[in-house]
Amino acid sequence: MPPPDPTARTYGRRTFLAVVAGGASSLVWGGSAWRAAQHALHPLARALPGNLRAIVPSEGWRIYTVADTMPSFDPARWTLTIDGLVERRQSLRYEDLLTLPAAEQVSTFHCVTGWTVTQVHWRGIRFRDLLAVARPTSQARALQFVSAERPYTDSLELKQALRHDALLAYEMDGKPLAREHGSPARVVIPEMYGYKNVKWVERIELVAHPSDGFWEKLGYDRDAWVGRSNRG
Numbered sequence: 323m324p325p326p327d328p329t330a331r332t333y334g335r336r337t338f339l340a341v342v343a344g345g346a347s348s349l350v351w352g353g354s355a356w357r358a359a360q361h362a363l364h365p366l367a368r369a370l371p372g373n374l375r376a377i378v379p380s381e382g383w384r385i386y387t388v389a390d391t392m393p394s395f396d397p398a399r400w401t402l403t404i405d406g407l408v409e410r411r412q413s414l415r416y417e418d419l420l421t422l423p424a425a426e427q428v429s430t431f432h433c434v435t436g437w438t439v440t441q442v443h444w445r446g447i448r449f450r451d452l453l454a455v456a457r458p459t460s461q462a463r464a465l466q467f468v469s470a471e472r473p474y475t476d477s478l479e480l481k482q483a484l485r486h487d488a489l490l491a492y493e494m495d496g497k498p499l500a501r502e503h504g505s506p507a508r509v510v511i512p513e514m515y516g517y518k519n520v521k522w523v524e525r526i527e528l529v530a531h532p533s534d535g536f537w538e539k540l541g542y543d544r545d546a547w548v549g550r551s552n553r554g
């Protein structure tokens with residue numbers, strides 16, 4: 323039987339709290355057995371010989387949402403707002419994003435519940451380049467991400483966002499980000515668990531102090547280092 327998944331929409335808040343209250347259930351299920359079960363369920367994984375599995379790019383993803391419907395992306399109307407403690411508030415259109423210096427990377431994605439996707443190819447904008455236009459003031463210490471999917475939010479300290487492998491991604495595996503993965507843009511910070519990787523980002527507010535995001539209000543750590551947080 324599959325274990326209850328604290329980040330799955332269908333289980334809802336009450337089950338999540340029960341899981342947190344009941345101890346480190348996600349750790350019990352967070353090992354390789356759980357990962358193996360996930361991968362075995364994936365239709366492509368079943369069809370491929372073992373040594374090819376690692377290069378199937380979207381193997382193992384589980385799509386998470388907190389609202390009943392996913393935001394839909396209209397390139398003509400979409401904007402990304404960068405505001406708060408900045409010298410120049412920005413309202414960037416999708417086409418503006420594509421003109422900013424692009425960065426690419428291949429990295430592994432970890433959900434705190436134990437599933438992992440290896441070799442994800444991302445393209446997007448490093449936060450250094452994104453923030454260069456807005457110019458954070460000297461008081462700015464953190465980025466508060468607001469998702470178009472209410473009420474999902476999360477934050478990164480400025481120094482975390484400026485890490486070499488964090489970015490605002492608009493392409494995954496060579497294609498524009500799919501709707502279910504957060505189109506048109508999501509946070510990617512591979513060294514932190516998936517819940518910091520906010521999908522459908524529509525606003526980045528520069529603040530002096532980060533506040534708890536969606537899962538942090540429910541008990542997960544704000545500093546979500548893979549392997550070094552959430553009792554892991």
Ligand SMILES: Nc1nc2c(c(=O)[nH]1)N[C@H]1C(S)=C(S)[C@@H](COP(=O)(O)O)O[C@H]1N2
Nearest residue numbers: 384385386387388433469474503516517521
């Ligand atoms: N807006 C939004 N972003 C989100 C989530 C969510 O429910 N809503 N779930 C988070 C969690 S817990 C994980 S593991 C990843 C999953 O990414 P995926 O849905 O692209 O697989 O998205 C993160 N970002």
Ligand SMILES: [Mo]
Nearest residue numbers: 329433434516
């Ligand atoms: Mo997650």
